[in-house]
Amino acid sequence: DIVMTQSPDSPAVSLGERATINCKSSQSVLYSSNNKNYLAWYQQKPGQPPRLLISWASTRESGVPDRFSGSGSGTDFNLTISSLQAEDVAVYYCQQYYDNPITFGQGTRLEIK
Amino acid sequence: QITLKESGPTLVKPTQTLTLTCTFSGFSLSTRGVGVGWIRQPPGKALEWLALIYWDDDDDKRYSPSVKSRLTITKDTSKNQVVLTMTNMDPVDTATYYCAKAHFVTSSWSYYFDYWGQGTLVTVSA
Numbered sequence: 001d002i003v004m005t006q007s008p009d010s011p012a013v014s015l016g017e018r019a020t021i022n023c024k025s026s027q028s029v030l031y032s033s034n035n036k037n038y039l040a041w042y043q044q045k046p047g048q049p050p051r052l053l054i055s056w057a058s059t060r061e062s063g064v065p066d067r068f069s070g071s072g073s074g075t076d077f078n079l080t081i082s083s084l085q086a087e088d089v090a091v092y093y094c095q096q097y098y099d100n101p102i103t104f105g106q107g108t109r110l111e112i113k
Numbered sequence: 114q115i116t117l118k119e120s121g122p123t124l125v126k127p128t129q130t131l132t133l134t135c136t137f138s139g140f141s142l143s144t145r146g147v148g149v150g151w152i153r154q155p156p157g158k159a160l161e162w163l164a165l166i167y168w169d170d171d172d173d174k175r176y177s178p179s180v181k182s183r184l185t186i187t188k189d190t191s192k193n194q195v196v197l198t199m200t201n202m203d204p205v206d207t208a209t210y211y212c213a214k215a216h217f218v219t220s221s222w223s224y225y226f227d228y229w230g231q232g233t234l235v236t237v238s239a
Binding site: 001031033034038040042048049050051052055061093095097098099100101102103104105106107 | 159160211218220222223224225226228230232
């Protein structure tokens with residue numbers, strides 16, 4: 001199975017500041033035939049189900065604010081929130097869909113400093 | 114509008130079989146590229162994918178290797194329902210169980226989840 005490791009575990013960021021979450025995969029999730037990274041990011045607010053934010057490592061879903069962006073390739077990926085808002089407090093998960101079984105990271109709990 | 118809703122018991126005893134139903138609307142499991150999966154989340158812990166069923170009638174199921182022997186997933190396309198059964202429940206299976214719509218990448222038979230139900234908390238205790 002591909003192991004997804006996120007860091008840091010629980011960052012605290014000031015409102016309006018940039019927040020960056022890292023996700024590393026134990027093997028590449030870049031599909032050579034189409035040059036796409038099979039990596040998704042989800043946001044889970046307290047008491048809610050996960051919400052898909054980003055697919056293909058960097059494609060924002062409809063309705064996701066543009067302060068959220070995804071980057072990276074191969075085995076190393078980032079989710080960046082350019083200017084943290086209070087409503088962004090949540091746990092964020094990465095997920096690889098390059099190989100079966102699909103696997104999630106352990107989650108990163110983003111808090112306000 | 115796409116919605117999914119999980120239903121089933123909130124409490125099961127150890128060794129019992131859990132049966133959960135996902136009732137969905139706004140899409141069809143007959144449509145190529147569409148699937149429904151089950152994912153669970155123990156309290157305060159991470160997400161764990163369990164099973165997936167999709168549009169192909171001939172080969173339409175996938176299971177997590179870690180629990181494969183205990184799981185069965187079925188679909189009723191006419192009712193827009195997916196059912197997950199998990200045998201031999203144990204207290205470590207206590208979790209919120211989510212069903213979610215899978216967006217398939219048919220060229221590579223991979224998928225991610227673009228819509229989720231609210232989840233149902235299942236507690237395993239005597």
